[in-house]
Amino acid sequence: MVMQKYILRKKNQIVLVNGFLLLVALVGHFILQNSYIVISSLVIASVIGVLPIAIQAYQALKVHVVSIDLLVTIAVFGAFLIHNYEESAIVTFLFLFGAYLEQRTLNQTRSAIKELIAMAPENALLQLNDGSFKEVDVEEVEEGDILLVKTGAKVPVDGTVLSGDGYINEASITGESVPLTKVKGSEVFAGSILENGTLKIRADKVGEDTTFGKIIELVEEAQDSKSEAERFIDGFSKYYTPIVLALAILVWVITRNLELSITILVLGCPGALVIGVPVSNVSGIGNGAKNGILLKGSEVVNSFSDVDTIVFDKTGTLTMGSPKVAEQSIYGTESKDAFRYLANIEKESDHPLAKAILESIGEVPTSLVTNTEVIKGGGIIATIEGHRVIVGNVTLIKNEGILLNPQIVTDIATFEKNGDSLVLTAIDDELKLLLGIRDQIRTGVKEDLKKLKAMGVKNLIVLSGDNQGTVNLVATQLGLTEAHGNMLPEDKSAYIDQLQKQGQIVAFVGDGVNDSPSLALADVGIAMGNGTDVAIETSDIVLMNSNFSLLPHALGLSKATARNMKENIVIAIGVVIILLLSLIFSQWMNMTIGMLVHELSILVVILNGMRLLKYSLKDDLIKN
Template identity: 70%
Template sequence: MQRHILKNKNQIMLISGILIAIAFINKWTIGNMLIFNWALIISSILGVAPIAIQAYQALGVKVVSIDVLVTIAVIGAFLIQNYEESAIVTFLFLFGAYLEQRTLNQTRSAIKELTEMAPESALKQMENGDFEEVEVDDVDEGDILLVKTGGKVPVDGTVLNGEGYINEASITGESAPVGKEKDSKVFAGTILENGTIQIVADRVGEDTTFGKIIELVEEAQDSKSEAERFIDRFSKYYTPAVLVLSFIVWLISKNMELAITILVLGCPGALVIGVPVSNVAGIGNGARNGVLLKGSEVIHDFSRTDTMIFDKTGTLTIGNPAVSETKYYTDKVDETLSYLGSIERESDHPLAKAVLQEIGEIKFLPVENTEVIKGGGIVANVNGHRVAVGNIALMEKENVELSKEAKADAVNFEKNGNSLVLTSVDGKLELMMGVKDQIRPGVREDLQRLKKLGVKNLVMLSGDNQGTVDVVSNELGLTEAHGNMLPEDKAKYVKNLKAQGKVVAFVGDGVNDSPSLALADVGIAMGSGTDVAIETSDVVLMNSDFGRLPHALGLTKATARNMLENIVIAIGVVIVLLAGVFFSEWMNMSIGMLVHEGSILAVILNGMRLLSYRLK
């Protein structure tokens, strides 16, 4: 019976409203008070039923909820035969709850839209070579799938053949189609706007990037900030306090109507809902715009950030460096390049890729006893020779003596903004390459926007040499820039800044800089949909789009400000209403409930403004 009543709460509200309308139309026309009273009595009984059930359920878990206050107030009004007040209060409370639910559903529209984008079926290649439509849950890793024009990509995968343009807005927030061809990566939930492609499934179901985004957004929207936890604790004691205050007023004044009016006016509905609705709307806006904010605690910390630290490669720069200068110190050029290429082929470092691209077609040799020197480079045995590939620090560790010419070359390379890749064979320097990365387009303007948003210190920490770091820093107008930094050095730097009372955000690639991302107040990953980027940070900029960083910071500031506005609205309305009870003659239960529900809608609508937030 209880479940049936709660399920039909909206219908009960509608019937209650119709009965109230009948009562007042009758009063103003026919004037039959019997019909007037009985219509209001039935309306009160129907209306209070779902409220009383919710109050009973709350008391069952030892919580004095808003429903308890309203139930007591309505029963009190009914006992003193103020049927007009009891009927109107129950109708307004139910109508307010209905409007709250509708508007709250709109604030959660971002996650709803994401969920609706989730693919449900896929064209899977069967054993006979034909493609048949199956449910996406029946797709396993390694399966070959066909995606036609207008179709959704069902899994994360790699293009086997075909080409086309894919709308990746569900992953990156960017609506411009992205060209795909053989060996391109594609993501579940994206849409093939034209062309036909065959892909092999790399990740399926909840393991896809899209699945993880939905999971993260849902978790973030359900998380609670310190402010929300405080309000939960506050309302836990505030609501019983209103009940006690009402009882004391009744004992002193013997005025039952005044006491139950205080119960209605003291309801903390807007206070309880004001902060969560801002949180949900802010996270929803981020999800639509390629920014994952992992919870309201992150919003709170990020909005107060005054120091932002950046990794260089892949963050401020494109992360696709190229060799710009080369100097040989040997006559055996082909042999040295063969040693260098054989070692670099085993590395996935961006500098290694640049070196291999520069070398081109060479004879690769077997590599043995490979040792990766953190922050230095690689040492290995190639064709019976000890070969070291890395920076000057590695050369010093290998006791490779640099001539005056080599030292001068290194200085010049660094002045030109190059990272150094030196190659030694059997303790003798044979090759020096200068590798330069391009600064991301628009980064300087984005950094200026961050400054305008209140970030006082813009710092770059890089493992590259100081000369390269200084060139990039000067071009971008950074506050500080430090080179030759190992991962542990970066982490120590973050610790020192936090010890000085700075609120620190670290922006990196989510792999090499994971200690710093974890230590910072806010870890921000430039994530091209990678597992590591999504899992190790507090904020993820999808598709590694640096331009989304100012939007993310502006959004968190707007969300934090919106939360504060809602708290002020909620507390202000309660103060005004209670003052109206004691210092005016016009305040009553019906007016109080109307204003109370209005304040709840006000904070919800204020929170919903965040859904359309755009950085000016």
């Protein structure tokens, strides 16, 4: 038992040794022309390689499972009995190497929970009976406690703001990049970050009951429910291997011809089947890696190839994830001065939209800003070069008695309909500028979505924590099937679960911590490469560098790889059936011819699989 565990732990090292010995055999045959070196290397490689495979086959048999490992073990022993050491060595190497590549990628999802827990808030400032505050562990906080949150701190609980104001980044909860203004009565979530200001909050939900706690719980539940599907070959071997074994025994009982029985076992063990699927898988994964796509194993490839519904997070996925000035209207003739005044005021502002405004305007001459008055929840009033300048939202402009003519009212309504956050600038009680700021749709996304539809995806759905109007606008622009806004992480995962219960095979594309439950629950989770480590590790597919255009290539590649695997399976099984039928019902079939056909079938499936290395989405779309 100890030795078995030791050998299984050393599988990766065995793969390296196997590969080295195969190389030595090639050198011995083609360069040194020394048969002793060739045979010795192949025999040692076969013996070392078959050990972990035979142990796994034995362990499977103990629980009454006839696995693919048993097929390989039989093939190796059969090859030994007929002194075909080359096939036994190659089969063990390719089988172990393919298993290594798959397991290496699949294991990357296991640390997601640790990453989530590490991001959870640990401390809180608790108000004591005398009004002072004491830092305590977040586990000590109870519902109803009063807490203080300072600039830069994580909100420790779900709660309600009792006093103070500030901007909170809720990207870890809603996925939205624009910080939100929080004032008395506002709701705050554990795990969000107070970027500016000071808040006194009442704890409404603590510990596992918080939204962030539920995110962790959802990921745990989703990953537990996501057991690996039994591979086709393992299921096939449950029936195929006993039939071949029974046939060989029957032949031996009837004919007493041991060599014939062994020949049946050798011909009946599909070496091409063992090699064909790993070659397709490795080639598909290799193509993906070359093109910036990480596919985490053959099971992911098969699942993604069958997807009929793709659900998208909005921010950072369909959109860039950072607000920009999308449109503007200018009133009057002093626009140059208006932009200069606006930029100088925004330089002194900590408002989350200030960066977008400054990026849009660019460098301007510096002007002295005096008499600055910050209007909470409204904007800023200041004096520049003797002019009274007001920068803020529509409410502030109206409260200051500034006239909005019909054209301005129409423009405001249009911008709001487009999902913009509005920033208005008035000089000396006259409106001069109207800016509409919103997150920008990624370049080329609409064309990429059309490609997904062309490849058979029936439903394209966006789920977002943003308001419904903004989400509807994105869906309309991109031609999506459905759009749902104001959704928290649990809402997204519940919606995905609902789709799955309806029989749809769902892929989810996202990039944030808030996306991790949905990434784990979906049949296929797809993470944008610049997203959080949690999203990437929880996912099944990663689009490196957050290149959305890689998504159609990933789907096309998955379909091509799954198709290639099926082709190799058909080739391998077909060859075995022909060999066995020829051995039984013809006079010309013998072990030599059978082994030659075996080798040719192995070459065919390898070459077929290697076609995936040159796979191109463009060629695939032309065929369709």
